[in-house]
Amino acid sequence: FKQAETSFNEALRIDPAFVAASAGKAELLEWQGEYSQGMSLLQPLLAAQTDDPAVLTVYARLLRRTGDAGKGMDVLQPLAESGRVSGAPLRQVRFTLGDLSDQLRRYDEAFCWYKLARQYRPNTFSAAAHRRFIDDLLLRFDSKSTQQLNRSGNNSTQPIFIVGMPRSGTSLTEQILAAHPDVFAAGERSHIGRIVQQIAPLRNPTRAVLARHAHAYLNGLGDSSRAAQRFTDKMPLNFLYLGWIAQLFPKARIVWCRRDPRDTGLSCFTTNFIDPALAFSDELEDIALYSNSCVELMAHWQNTLDLTIFELQYESLVREPESILRELLSVLEL
Structure with a gap:
């Protein structure tokens, strides 16, 4: 600002x-x-x-x-x-x-x-292409393959990735965590998506390649984050990339923001998103499809990855903030 x-x-x-x-x-x-x-x-x-x-x-x-x-x-x-x-x-x-x-x-x-x-531009979201991408992720990162993937060797416990559907409470979650003296809020960073574009063509990136990208990601945060015990990256669509995040930062923690899909869907539909990655919000049917694929993929990550994934239900946070936040801070070791 x-x-x-x-x-x-x-x-x-x-x-x-x-x-x-x-x-x-x-x-x-x-x-x-x-x-x-x-x-x-x-x-x-x-x-x-x-x-x-x-x-x-x-x-x-x-x-x-x-x-x-x-x-x-x-x-x-x-x-x-x-x-x-x-x-x-x-x-x-x-x-x-x-x-x-x-x-x-x-x-x-x-x-x-x-x-x-939402009628002023053609809808660029392809439900079929998105389904193929999800299916490719489920296959690439199945339980057997995941155990054989290389890791970066970067054991930083700083990263907290806040993921989920847009409008599911990711901003609120980061704002709450940012009030903690040991947390640096890095906002919505597009870096993980750019890293994935580079390493996804490699079926199993080497440890050296992963380490280089992990180091570059951390360096890109600047001096303010280095003194913090934890930092947050609240790019919601990073839920798509948790397989690669597990390779880059095996000790990272994930906060999966969840909200009643009807509220999330309506909020997406009534928000003027500019990012082409959110073109699914132009159609109610596509919002439902995307939301369902988020739940499907997150359940898969929970079953296959060693990452710590905390489910944060928006309605519970609003209704019982103190108890939910104590549980969250405990998982984040804050």
């Missing part, structure tokens, strides 16, 4: 009339919960009766945050129906209208907006 704020401030210093920078900074302030500051930043543009889609969208989002969803609808619906917005900006407008309608308890209307938002 700090780097983004610095960049927006510099852009506005160079050109105070740079509308996109004002909209971007206001959006950043919304993410940080600084709603009144975001409103104040947009006021000169609104007073000048701007029709910029980015400004109107973030303004409507701020109105929702401050309890005035009805006014947000009045601002944004004419823009959505004007025909002058298309592509990604129209997608964001429709998602925002979905959120506004939801807050107004107009649930059928909200669902229609979310469906419209």
